[in-house]
Amino acid sequence: MHGLVNKGLERFLADTYGQATWAEIAAAAGLPPDGFEALLTYDLALTTNVLGVASSRLGKSEHALLEDLGTYLVSDPKMDSVRRLLRFGGIDFADFVSSLDELPERARLAVPNLNIPEVLVQELGPDEYRIKVVSDFGHFGVILAGILRAMADDYGCLSLIEWSSDAPAHETIHVQLLDGTYAEGKAFVLSAEAAP
């Protein structure tokens, strides 16, 4: 698993549950004291390990942790660069959702060895989408569901997002847009310098 994803998980756990708790989790999962390095690649087992340790230490299911991770990546002010890069994906939430199949290509453009699983987007009707994800990690769709919830908020769009899985590592996210102008979205100007 790419270090960026692992570093995201580390920052999420450290920020949400405290540096001391993260240090305990990291030590118990067999991580070096400096934690993950964003530019290196790690064995998938290490990520799974951290997740398992965090889940039992915090008394939260892995599913819940991963979805919170997705939300954190978009909505935490410290992660604004991730939010901004995602916002380049569409001018409104519908545009963003329908271009999710470009996500792996976008990720590779930013970080050439960052392999995001293929995402399949089907339009079921106006304002209704089905997103299918198949990943080695097996839970990528859960993170994506968290990202989608936070991005809907970011665009100011009221929507219904449901995650399900019919087979191991096969995940489906059902997205229904209820009101595209539900709230004032967060501002997005193209330039990072001009951004408030």
Add this chain to the structure above:
Amino acid sequence: MTEATPTLRLTLQTLDAVMPMHMVIGVDGVIRHVGPTLRKVLVGGDLVGTSFWEGFEVVRPSIKPDARGLDGYVNTRMRLQYRHDAGLGLRASLYPLGEDQGFLMTVSFGISVVAAVAEHELTGADFSRNDPTVEMLYLAEANAAAMREARRLIGRLQIARDTAEDASLTDPLTGLRNRRGLESEAAERLRSGQLFTLLLLDLDYFKSVNDVHGHAAGDAVLIEVAERLKNCVRPADVIARIGGDEFVLLVNPPLRNAQTLALAQRIIGAIEAPVVFEGAACRVSASAGFVVSNGYEAPLLEEMLRDADAALYDAKMQGRGRAMVGTPAGTGAQAPVQN
């Protein structure tokens, strides 16, 4: 037989959507229409109805076409300077609209697009749907983020490397150079041809301090000896601990033998002052042997150490607490130069 090119009728509204950075300019040089994004960027008043030449200077081509009007610029890559904003340079191309309708000028930011987008707070809606500019901005931003992360990583690695290098050249007990540290310092001096005196010191009675007072006392003596050595030489001189109780000094430029003997006596005197450890006075002395690098045709640290060690052995044989000058041995060796 060739078919006539079909005439295309475009509304300005469509043109605005397809090409938000354009101008329509009449044959008289008067601006008739400005696309929405260009309008946003060209601050300082509505340009419609004013002369193109009033608002813009053509920077390139610098050789102006003969014709005074815009005709001469058709099919040329142009660079424009907007007169009301010194910071705004634009690229432009000019196309005739035919039938005396004047010209269509397409405009872009060129390479300064990132700065221009920041300056004018442009959004995705300011570019046409298929314009890859937005992807380019995404790439620039992603690249900046990746570079930031890379710089952080390099910074951390640099610190780790410096720490490791420092640790590998330093004796952790005394903070002096260790054997590798000495080798690296000597190699540097030998490579650059700097001459130096090498003084080898071996503590006397150190074993009995360890035996009588314990290893902690022995360590305290070594630490104290290191401090006293530092006080006897200049900061630029190298002090190393290369064995349990063996110390080496590199002094450059080299001293005369008489000076070295005096230095050695001063050091031995300093070392002989008792070290108090947990109430007990621990006493050690030292013997020394030294050589000077200009006594060798092609000096090597190993040879110099061996010859200094032979002198040290003689010093010990003659009773402890003494210093002796060594004789370069081996092939090609000469007697030490007596200054």
